[in-house]
Amino acid sequence: MFTVQQLMPEQIDDLVVIQGNLLPATADLRDAYTRGLKDGKFYGVVEEGRVVGAYASSGISITVPGGQTVRAEIFSDAAVLPTHRRRGILRSMMSHHVQDAAENGASLSLLQATEPDIYGRFEYGAASMRLSLKIESRNVYIPSAVGDRQSVELTIMNSEAAIPLCEEIRRSLMSSRQGWAQREPANPDRWAGDNSLRYLMARRDGVYTGYARYSVRPDNQMSKGAVTVWEIESGDAESRREIWSFLLSLDLVDTVFVNSLPIDDPLLSMASDIRRCHITLQDDFYLRLLDIRAALIARQYASPIDVVLEVSDDLTPENSGRWHLTSDGVTSDCGRTEKPADLILAGRDLARTYLGGSTLDGLARAGRVAELRKGALRHASSALAVSEAPWIPTYI
Numbered sequence: 001m002f003t004v005q006q007l008m009p010e011q012i013d014d015l016v017v018i019q020g021n022l023l024p025a026t027a028d029l030r031d032a033y034t035r036g037l038k039d040g041k042f043y044g045v046v047e048e049g050r051v052v053g054a055y056a057s058s059g060i061s062i063t064v065p066g067g068q069t070v071r072a073e074i075f076s077d078a079a080v081l082p083t084h085r086r087r088g089i090l091r092s093m094m095s096h097h098v099q100d101a102a103e104n105g106a107s108l109s110l111l112q113a114t115e116p117d118i119y120g121r122f123e124y125g126a127a128s129m130r131l132s133l134k135i136e137s138r139n140v141y142i143p144s145a146v147g148d149r150q151s152v153e154l155t156i157m158n159s160e161a162a163i164p165l166c167e168e169i170r171r172s173l174m175s176s177r178q179g180w181a182q183r184e185p186a187n188p189d190r191w192a193g194d195n196s197l198r199y200l201m202a203r204r205d206g207v208y209t210g211y212a213r214y215s216v217r218p219d220n221q222m223s224k225g226a227v228t229v230w231e232i233e234s235g236d237a238e239s240r241r242e243i244w245s246f247l248l249s250l251d252l253v254d255t256v257f258v259n260s261l262p263i264d265d266p267l268l269s270m271a272s273d274i275r276r277c278h279i280t281l282q283d284d285f286y287l288r289l290l291d292i293r294a295a296l297i298a299r300q301y302a303s304p305i306d307v308v309l310e311v312s313d314d315l316t317p318e319n320s321g322r323w324h325l326t327s328d329g330v331t332s333d334c335g336r337t338e339k340p341a342d343l344i345l346a347g348r349d350l351a352r353t354y355l356g357g358s359t360l361d362g363l364a365r366a367g368r369v370a371e372l373r374k375g376a377l378r379h380a381s382s383a384l385a386v387s388e389a390p391w392i393p394t395y396i
C-alpha cells in the first residue's frame with residue numbers, strides 16, 4: 001500500500017533519485033529541491049518506508065474573468081521510479097493533491113503537462129494556449145503607430161535595480177487579464193544572480209510602464225546573434241511597441257526567439273511581416289476545478305446566465321452532478337439542484353471554458369457538450385465568453 005506524505009529536508013537524496021530519472025541532478029537543481037523541501041512544497045509516495053514517487057505543489061493567485069483573483073495550486077515535478085510505473089502512484093499523488101489543495105482553500109489546480117494525454121482522466125482541461133516565435137529580426141520591424149504618441153524612455157538596467165521594478169509592474173497588471181498569476185508568497189529573488197539576463201525598462205512621465213527580460217547569444221563575426229525574450233510585460237500599448245521596436249532592431253542580431261505570448265498578442269498586428277515571425281501555437285496550462293461552486297461564483301459573466309450544468313468528475317464525486325448557475329452579469333450564485341440538466345459535460349471541459357480559452361459552443365461542435373434544452377448552449381456560451389484570450393505567464 002502507498003501513503004502520500006510531505007517530504008522533509010532530510011529526504012533530499014530520495015527526491016534527487018526520483019527526479020534524477022527526468023533531469024540530471026545538477027548542483028543548481030539540488031539547491032532548488034532543498035529550497036522546495038524547506039518550503040514544504042514536495043510530497044512523496046512511500047511504499048514500505050521507501051519513497052517511490054514525488055510531486056510538488058505551490059500556491060498562486062490567479063486572475064479570473066472579471067478581474068477577481070482566486071487561490072490556486074500548481075501541481076508540478078511529478079515523477080515515479082521507473083521500477084514502479086503503472087501501479088497507480090501518479091493516481092495516488094493526484095488524489096492527494098486534489099484533496100489537499102481544496103482543503104487549503106484553493107478552488108483551482110493548474111499544471112503544465114509534458115504528456116497532456118495523461119491528465120484528462122483527472123479532469124484537467126487545456127485552459128490557456130501560448131505562442132512561441134522565431135522572428136527573422138532583420139526582416140521584421142514595427143511600423144509607426146497612428147495618432148499622436150507620447151514619448152517612451154527606454155533604459156537598460158542591471159538585475160539588482162530592475163528586479164524590484166519588474167515585480168511592481170507585474171503586480172500592477174494582476175487584474176488586467178484572465179490568467180495573470182503570481183506566487184504566494186511572491187519570490188522576486190528567483191531571477192537574482194542570473195548574469196545572462198538583461199533588462200530593458202520602459203518609462204513614461206517618470207513612471208515605469210513595462211520591461212523585457214531577455215538574453216543575448218552574440219555572434220559578432222557573422223552578425224548572426226540571437227536574442228531570447230523570456231518575458232515582456234506592459235499594460236501600456238506605446239511602451240510595449242517601443243520595447244518590441246528596440247528588440248527587433250538590435251545590431252548584430254538576426255533572430256529573436258520569444259518564449260510565450262498570448263494568442264491575441266498585439267505583436268501579431270504590429271509586426272511588419274507576420275510570416276517571418278515563424279509562429280508556433282502550443283497548449284500551455286491545464287486547469288482543474290477543485291471546487292466547482294466556489295470557482296463558478298468567483299468569475300464574472302459577459303451577460304446574464306441561468307443554466308443547469310450536469311458535470312461529471314471521476315476523481316471528485318463531490319463535484320459531480322447538477323449545478324444551477326445564475327448571474328445577472330455582476331453577482332453570481334451556484335448550487336446543487338434537482339432541476340433537469342440543460343447542458344451535460346465533463347469537468348475537464350468545463351475547466352477548458354473557465355478562463356475563456358474555449359467556448360461551450362466550440363466544445364459542443366467537437367462533441368464535448370450535449371444540449372438538452374434548446375437555446376441553452378448559445379445562452380451559456382455567450383455568458384462564459386471573454387474578450388481577451390486567457391494567458392498564464394510562464395514564470396509565475
Ligand SMILES: CC(C)(COP(=O)(O)OP(=O)(O)OC[C@H]1O[C@@H](n2cnc3c(N)ncnc32)[C@H](O)[C@@H]1OP(=O)(O)O)[C@@H](O)C(=O)NCCC(=O)NCCS
Nearest residue numbers: 078079080085086087088089090091113114115117118121
Ligand atoms: C508519467 C508518470 C508520472 C506516470 O506515473 P504512473 O505511476 O506510472 O501512473 P499511474 O500508474 O498512476 O497511471 C494513472 C493513469 O495514467 C495513465 N498513464 C500513465 N502514464 C501515462 C503515459 N505516459 N501516457 C498515457 N497514459 C499514462 C495510466 O494508464 C493510468 O490510466 P488509468 O487510471 O485510466 O488506467 C510516470 O510514468 C513517470 O514518472 N514518468 C517519467 C516522468 C514523466 O514523464 N513525467 C511527465 C508527467 S507530465
